[in-house]
Amino acid sequence: MDLYINGISAISPQKTFKQDNFLTEPVNYTDKILKCINPDYKQYINPRQLRRMSNVIRMGITTAKDALQQAENPEIDGIITGTGIGCETDTEKFLKSIDENNESLLTPTAFIQSTHNTVGSQIALMLNCKKYNMNYVNKVGAFESALLDAELLFNDGVKNILVGGLDEMTTKYHYLRYLLDFWKKETINSLKLFDTKTKATIAGEGAVYALLSNQKSKNTLAKYIAATSFINLDNTELNNELNEFLKNNNLTPDDISVFIGGNTGDVEADKQIDLVYNNNFPDAVYVKYKHLTGEYDTSSAFAFWLAANIIKRQEIPDVVNFSNKKSSKIKYVLIYNYHYYFKNNHNFILLSDA
């Protein structure tokens, strides 16, 4: 079944939200955490409600609304969200208050908003959408799970689904993982992430929502074809699964014009992504994106936004192009992301032109 991306919106550490330019002014960071460039949320969310919302909720609602607007506000049949750490700010707030107040006289707001499906349900509230509403928390495979679920829904006959992937990064969350060598110890320029020859990576955050439809429209950016997610496979098995995934979609590796890798700048972990690229797609353009976003669980949603725009505009921004190639006609794009620290979760997303 052909599914069309009729609207897609990204809030990220780059100028990606409601921009005509496509990554022409990349932003460099030397900070430990690449934080999102926040739009004026008051334009999307009532100030009274806005006050109580943590950033991840704001980002989610705003990108959802923007994606819908781009698609000219169709009636939606469902909202599916993927998130790695959900409403982390609220979770930390409530945890802190438990300890500070010795479990007494606690206000419930942070607890209520800490449930991982808060963003999806807030969007449902805003849109008064009583339809299917689901939330995946499978770390690096969360967004792919959301896409897979959407595919199943479309097979049952829905017309329009809002699908998103988002995560916020907090200081505390970052710090606790800093102690476990998740992040680079040295200060680096984010745009030069892939020049570092050290282990670990840099932290980031972001939100993307897309409007998937079973009908092409004048707003269509690209076609979403399929997604898949694997755990615990060795490289031989992974290669077999990847080829079967392409075959099931009537493709061979040669058909892929652009390969978007979830390289993190971790010199060891990136070898895996290079391996998959070199073994299967050596003639494709090699695109990387985490030097723009930092690493977070649902960053492949940003890659999805990137892919959709590359296809629509038929151009690959210089800042993401890591091979000496250009592609003449960009038809099929494959995204590959895997967890650099846990090294066990491999995810693929396939898109094409419409």
Add this chain to the structure above:
Amino acid sequence: MSEVCIVGYGIVSALGLNKDENLSALINEQTGIKAIKILNTVHKNNFVAGEIHKTNKELAEIADIKNFDEYSRTSLLAIIAAKEAVKISGVNLKDNIKTAFVSATTVGGMDKTELYHNSATPQTNNSFVISDYLNDHTEKVCKILGIKHFATTISTACSSSANAIMLGARLIKSGKYKRVIVGGADALSRFTFNGFNSLMILDKQLCQPFDENRRGLNLGEGAAYLVLEEKNTAKENNRTIYGKVLSYANANDAYHQTASSPNGEGATLAMTQAINNANLRTSDIDYINVHGTGTPNNDDSEGTAIKNIFGDNPPKFSSTKAYTGHTLAAAGAIEAVFSIFSINNGIIFPNLNLKTPIKKFSFSAEKNLIRNLEINTVISNSFGFGGNNTSIIYSK
């Protein structure tokens, strides 16, 4: 059209550490809600809960895990229940059938996280940080069982494992997988306890679902998993079929972040769609295992939904949460197992502690254990924060 067969199940709850103990407690009308012994909270002596009176070390022994302090309590519960499900099914996960895994949780390894989160000496044992992730228990179970391929984790508050079961069934019906293991787990934590207490919906006494004078819910903990197989695969492998996942539906209240709409809209939509998807009439339903937490809000909303759909003579229904407490993400899967018990044994388990049925409804929940019934079709409801309402229909 493929049918989704339940070929195995496993469960651990305040009623017992395996399916036999759970069934026995249900039949003997023995609640699992009691004093809090394991969870370290200042509220310990003021509340009751469906707590499993085993330390993590003891749970690890049952789960056959050596390095217990690297596992969150949620993971340990999940491992115990998942292992039982696979054992009962007789499935060899090394066979040539690709198996997917769909789990669910609300707070994951919070029992571990909250121990170190605000500590002045931050924990550098990475098991704490790793169990933070909601899919940590999913990965641990998959590692132990040897599951490769697709595994994912759902978190939609109290409807989580019902949604996991629904996704598993949909994966089978779509032909993508012939076998999916589905369920969920949640351990008690100070985070959850204090969260519900701050909402003032906890009952200090034994909860009384669907009672006019109900005061709130009791929390519980546990895990349950089902092994689902596509019918032909189940038959080819001579599996015992304990029941089927006949249909399912998920609808959103879109009313409020935590409260359910007073007219029971989300619940009405979920149950109605599940019944329609199964091509059933309302009169075909033999029993409803209600969400029935015992909060003034839920039972009112759910009761209204029942009236909307079934009128004044609904099928027999009961809440089993007065047995287990509200096990949050695990509730859908635990109650799926109880639904299978009902179908296979022809028994309806009582809605414990019911003294005065809710006055505004002309019907009431079942007070008594009823045996020797022909139970072919059961609706199981799980309604979560964020207005997430799921109804699943199980059949013989």
